[in-house]
Amino acid sequence: MPQAIASTSQRVLIVDDDSFMRARFSDTLREAGMETATATCAAEALTAFAQWQPDLVLLDLIMPGPDGFETCREIRARSHARHIPVLMVTGNNDSDLINRAFEAGATDFVSKSIAPELLVYRCLCLLRGSRLLQKLQESEDRLARTQQIAHLGDWEWLPETGEFWQSPEMSRILGLASGTPASFETLLEAVAPEERETVRENLEFALTASSGCDFECHIVRPEGSRRLVWIYARHEQEDLSLPLRLVGTLQDVTEIRGVEDRNQMLKEAVDSLQIGITFADAAGRIVYLNPAEAHMHGFQVRDLVGRLARDFADPGAGHAPPAPTVGEGRVWRRESINVRRSGERFPVLLTSIPIRDRYDRYLGMVTTCEDISEQKLAEEKINRLAYFDSLTGLPNRALFLERLHQALAVAARSGERVGLMFLDLDKFKDINDTLGHVMGDKLLCEVAHRLENCTRESDVLARLGGDEFVVLLTVVVSQTGVAAAAQRMLDSLAAPFQIDGRTVYTSASIGIAFYPDDSHDASSLFCSADTAMYHAKKEGRAHFRLCSADMNRKIVHRVAMETSLRRGLEREEFFLHYQPQWDLKSGVIVGAEALLRWQSAEFGLMYPADFVPLIENSDLIFSIGDWVLREACSQARKWAETVARDFRVAVNISGKQFKQPEFVERLAGIICATGVDPASLELEFTESVIMEHVSRTREKLNQLKRMGIQLTIDDFGTGYSSLNYLKHFEVDRIKIDRSFVADLPDSEGDAAIVKAVVNMGRIMNLKVLAEGVETAEQLEYLAELGCDEVQGYFLARPMAVEDLSSGISSLPVGTEGVLQRSEPAVPVKVLERANPWAYVPPADAGNV
Incomplete structure (x- = not known):
């Protein structure tokens, strides 16, 4: 196209x-x-x-x-x-x-x-x-325009008949005596010999060119003097029945060409400028202005010549900065308000320079005038973009924080209380996913409108982003009044929304905190209100909750933990435990899952449930995640060299890590630095992680597969569990979530789900690993179903690397280089580190 x-x-x-x-x-x-x-x-x-x-x-x-x-x-x-x-x-x-x-x-x-x-x-x-x-x-x-001010000779030529006519002025310019017959050849003979052929070609070209031609050349008069002339020619043929006619002008520009060129260049430059220019005499009357200046004010140039330059200014705009005196001779730059012919007022930027002659006499003023309406609108737009939400028109986070700091400063001096409401819509993501983002945006605008109707003029309602809103209550009389206001907001949002002919329902959870009762600065006040909102959601949504002392203690504890976490890497407080994974059919250990532990100087030994959520909600996930990958890869290389070549180490990858544009490149660098065989590394992703931005996810997973890394879907069954995505992602293994294993074999529903997953894995040629195996009954049942691999407390708890290494080194190595027990046995509960962590499956397990 x-x-x-x-x-x-x-x-x-x-x-x-x-x-x-x-x-x-x-x-x-x-x-x-x-x-x-x-x-x-x-x-x-x-x-x-x-x-x-x-x-x-x-x-x-x-x-x-x-x-x-x-x-x-x-x-x-x-x-x-x-x-x-x-x-x-x-x-x-x-x-x-x-x-x-x-x-x-x-x-x-x-x-x-x-x-x-x-x-x-x-x-x-x-x-x-x-x-x-x-x-x-x-x-x-x-x-x-030029012909009006120039003395020109003109001529006409009819090539078909040979007729040629020229004006007396043209004859005078050529130096021909009066009555000398005119002809086209006579004109060419007057041209200097070295330019004659070029002139002929130009004029013949003008016979066919719609734009005609214009050029300069030299002529030689009969007495021998040379003159510079300008020739313009074009053809005319008003009726096809009439002969073609070439008309033109000829002007003697010998003496004036230099001055004329400079003046023309200056005039063309000034006339073409988009900035208005005005020349005013010593009395302030306009003697010249360019078209841009006239058009800017809605006039023609001829309408303004002779008028006072100050007539442009708005008389009601107030006093402008004082003009420089005649003797100062400096540049005068200022903003002003001018008036168009229609009466419209608009902002301008004026720059004036006094003009003097050679005797230093003041002649007048040259002023440039720029219409800065668009600039002012842009500044206003930038201000709105900087301080207001583009979707709802409410103040944004930056403006809200500014108002909050101001309110807290006033409250600190006056001893008054300030309230902060943190409002989050319930299940807004579901509305976006089902009805689309356009509908979601319209709902946010309607919510903002309803909230505005519930707030006072002294309050500040803002949208922080997404579906989060905040309200600053600058005058707090009592907690009861604030609670009543929160309930009014909830009641307002409870009514159905009519958007594009559809009925949409939503609700909100509100957290409320007070200064100075709950917090003494803006940041902690936000945290308190946010925590109160979180508790309101936990209570069933469509509720409000006031911050409490218990919440504050949790906030303080969380902040302290975040601070300690940031020092954890520097202090080398993190370490990995490994939980073995068994192959059910062969009864050998085929790998181990790396699990993060934290020995905090302030809080003691911390398990993942206590600190991993804090890591994932901060930028620490990147640095700690890289550390985990380096440690796991290093250990995987050692075990591959000392235990078994195909012994694998599994590492969980969070959504934030995987979303990094450079995730694959960073991982490749870690693999190169540690020297691990990529086949010894297994990466585990949850269903929700790989289902976000499916096309980009598929490309990343394909890159990892091309590197030779094994891929596993963790917690299978708790998320999307879609065969459609399984067939599009090149994964090696799915892990049945422990929630489905816990009640086996007694729970018919869980048993059916696990059986379906195992059969699906067999059909799709995927390994199936069940985690959370804690009883012999669970292990026996999984073996009977044909589950491929297992891990759990019944077999082994997560342990330090040296414990796992010393235990597996004491076990005999099978013919294929894998660990196994030498004597038959039924599954037994793994004891302490003195016992070997391996089991032999039931006698009939191999026939499943």
């Missing part, structure tokens, strides 16, 4: 009562880089034409109401539309309709069945022709 070639996109107005044709043409032209607008009838077309000012109009010939002919005539009646192409669209090739279209002012026409590429090329050609026509018109206008 061709692309529109222009510094800015070309605008095309599409007028058609057929929605399919509008969409088809619009899509085709947009693909080619053009901007489009559409109209369904003549009235809409004329309105859009006036407001949007398109570069081309694609107009349907036959429409209800005023048809395409009438619409085209209306467009052509507008003064600024004479060069804008109008491309008529017809459903048939009736010559009468086509003739009428051209008579109405159409530039060209196409069939509705035209191919998209041909339509784009046709539009591009018309747009290019339009630009050329406009340039030609501008050139002719400039010539007309």
Whole structure:
């Protein structure tokens, strides 16, 4: 598809009562880089034409109401539309309709069945022709202005008849005596010999070129003097029955060309500037202004010459900075408010410089004027983007924090209380997932509107992002009043929302904290309200909860733990335990899962449930996650060298880690640095992690598989559990979550689920590992089902690396390089480290 070639996109107005044709043409032209607008009838077309000012109009010939002919005539009646192409669209090739279209002012026409590429090329050609026509018109206008102030000789030439006419002024310039016969050859003979052929070629070119020609050359007068002349020529043929005619001018520019060139350059430069420029005399009256200055104020240049320059200023705008005195001669720069002819006020930036002659006499002032309306609007927009939420129009986090700090400073001086409400919508993600983000955004706007109706003018309602809102209560009389306000908000949100014809329900959970009762600074006040909101959600949603002393103690404890966690890596307080994993059919240890532990100097030995959530909700997940991978890879290499080549180490990967754009590259660096065989490494992902952004996830998983790493879906059955995603992801193993193993074999529901997963794994050629095996009955049942692998407390608890290494080193190695017991045995509970951690499956396990 061709692309529109222009510094800015070309605008095309599409007028058609057929929605399919509008969409088809619009899509085709947009693909080619053009901007489009559409109209369904003549009235809409004329309105859009006036407001949007398109570069081309694609107009349907036959429409209800005023048809395409009438619409085209209306467009052509507008003064600024004479060069804008109008491309008529017809459903048939009736010559009468086509003739009428051209008579109405159409530039060209196409069939509705035209191919998209041909339509784009046709539009591009018309747009290019339009630009050329406009340039030609501008050139002719400039010539007309020049002829008014210049003394020119003019001439005409009819090549077919040889007739040539020149004005007396031209004869004088050429130095010809009065009455000397004029001819085209006489003109060429007057040209300097070395330029004569070039002049002939230029004039002959003008016979066919629509733009004519203009050039300078030297002439030699009969007495031998040389003059520099400027020649302009163009052909004319008003009627094809008349002979072609070349008309032109000739001007002697010998003495004035240098000055004229400089003046013309200066004038063209000043006239073309988008910044207004005004020259005012010593009395303050305008002697010159460029078109930009006049148009900026809604006038023509001729309307303002002779008027006082201060007439532009708004008399009610107040006093401007004092102007420099005549003797100071410095630049005067200031902002002001000017008034357009229509009475509209607008901001301007003025820069004035006093002008003096060689005798240092003050002649007047040159002032540049810039319309800074867009700049002011941009500043306002930037301010809104910086301090207001673009979706709801409410204050954003930055502005809210600013107001909160101000309120706390005032409260600290006055001894008053300040309240903070933290509001989070319940199950908003479900609405986004089921109804779409557009519907979700509209719901957020409606929620914001209802909340505004529940707050006082002195309160500050803001949206922090997502579905989180906060309310700053600057005047708190009592907790009872705040609780009543919170209940009003909940009641307001309980009523159904009507959005785009659909009924949507939502609710919210609100946490409330007070200064100075619960916290003494903005950050801890936020934490207190957030924690109270979390407790409100735990109580069943659609509730509010006030912060309590117990919550504060938890906040303090959590902050202390986060601080200690950040020092944990530096103090080398983290270490790994490993829980063995058994193959049910062979009864050998085939691997171990790496589990993070923390020996905190402040809190003692900490297990994952106590600190991993804090890590995952902070940026520590990246540094600690990398450390875990390095440690696990190093240990996997050692075990592969000393125990068994195919002994694997499994590492859990969090969603935040996996979402890092450079996750694969970072992992590859760790593998290279530790020297581990990628086949000895197994990465475990939860279902929710791999199902987010499926296409990107699939590509990452494929990259990991290409590296030779084993992949496992952890906690299978608790998330999506979709066969559709399993068949698209190249995983090696699925782990049945311990929640389904805990009640085996007594729970019929769990037994059915586990059996289904094992059968699915067999069909899809996936290993199935059951975790959380804690009884002999569970182990026996899993073996009977044909589960591939197991791990759990019944077999072994997570243990230090040296414990696992010393235990497995005492066991005999099988013929395939795997660990196994030498004598048959039934599954037994693993005892302390003195006992070997291996078991031999039941005698019939191999037949399952």
